[in-house]
Amino acid sequence: MSQVSIPNVKIAVIDDDLLARDFIVTVLMYCVNRDVLSFDSGLAAWQYMEDHGSLDIIISGIDVSGLSGFELLSKFKKKYPEKKCLLMSADPAHESSARDLGADAFLAKPVGVNDLFKVVETFVV
Amino acid sequence: MIRFGPAPREMKSMSNEDIFSSRLKLLIIMTKAYLKDCPIGEYRKQAILENARFVFYQSLKLSSEIAAITNEASRTQSGTDSPGDMNDAYIFHQRTQLLAVMAKALAENRLKGQFRKKALQDNLNSICETLIFNFHIKDMNFLKVA
Numbered sequence: 001m002s003q004v005s006i007p008n009v010k011i012a013v014i015d016d017d018l019l020a021r022d023f024i025v026t027v028l029m030y031c032v033n034r035d036v037l038s039f040d041s042g043l044a045a046w047q048y049m050e051d052h053g054s055l056d057i058i059i060s061g062i063d064v065s066g067l068s069g070f071e072l073l074s075k076f077k078k079k080y081p082e083k084k085c086l087l088m089s090a091d092p093a094h095e096s097s098a099r100d101l102g103a104d105a106f107l108a109k110p111v112g113v114n115d116l117f118k119v120v121e122t123f124v125v
Numbered sequence: 126m127i128r129f130g131p132a133p134r135e136m137k138s139m140s141n142e143d144i145f146s147s148r149l150k151l152l153i154i155m156t157k158a159y160l161k162d163c164p165i166g167e168y169r170k171q172a173i174l175e176n177a178r179f180v181f182y183q184s185l186k187l188s189s190e191i192a193a194i195t196n197e198a199s200r201t202q203s204g205t206d207s208p209g210d211m212n213d214a215y216i217f218h219q220r221t222q223l224l225a226v227m228a229k230a231l232a233e234n235r236l237k238g239q240f241r242k243k244a245l246q247d248n249l250n251s252i253c254e255t256l257i258f259n260f261h262i263k264d265m266n267f268l269k270v271a
Contacts, residue, residue: 021138022175027151033164092133099126102149109131110143113151115129122127 006056007062009124014045014072015061015088016074020104020111024059041110042067046075057084057123061095070101077102084123145183149221149256152180153229156249159231160242181225188218217255224248244251 001108009051011028013036015021021038029036039045043066049055058076062069069087078086087098088107098106107115130136155173159165165173191214227245230236236245 017139019141019144022179023139023144023148024153026148026172026176026179027166030176031150032154033166033168035168088130090136090138092136095128095133103126105127105129108128108133108136109149110137110139111130113147113154118129 010055011057012045012055013059014039016040016064027116041065042072054080054083057065062089073101135247148176148180152176156228173228177225177228184218184221191215220252237259
């Protein structure tokens, strides 16, 4: 582990739970030492990508307003199949749907610091 | 698809307590990484400051609540927790707030000198003893790149 495999990695966190979202952003910003984008709806994240181009990794809640996490995953993977999409939820029933729709990872809530470190180790470093 | 996080039976929404304990754990990792000379870039400094701010104010709120409960219990002599337990919790939160202040100082390049670093290490040790915190230093090797 001697170098970052995605230089200037662009990550976004999408969740309507402000406290959880800010926590995840803080952990990721610390780990990658880069700015991490934050959106409270799937639609806002999608509009950002329409205006500014793709992000390397998106981490989205499933029950978010605008576009749900599942809808965002489908659109994102259709347009940017090589990029990574991680879905997170507190509902175990969402896991199989995330797998079927092609999510790269599923983060079960409550998300811990070590879980996010593993995400960075798996997808960034 | 890779899976991260707790087993299905343990899944739940993130409560304020989950966020506080996770952020406190992150603050401990941040300060331990500093003592291990992991590099600190601008965004890491920003993350440390944001995390320290959250932990400080949440801990301040919790210690105020503990003080209020202790005062009420001593007034009525009908507390459910022993005074010793409440005092330990109060001291733990004072140490947590001190850790947040130290983290802010290190992010602002003000935590210099061997005695300040020793004070940080002693405070970390005390907090970790209280938490029975089991995070091994090898787990953060990837922080050595920036």
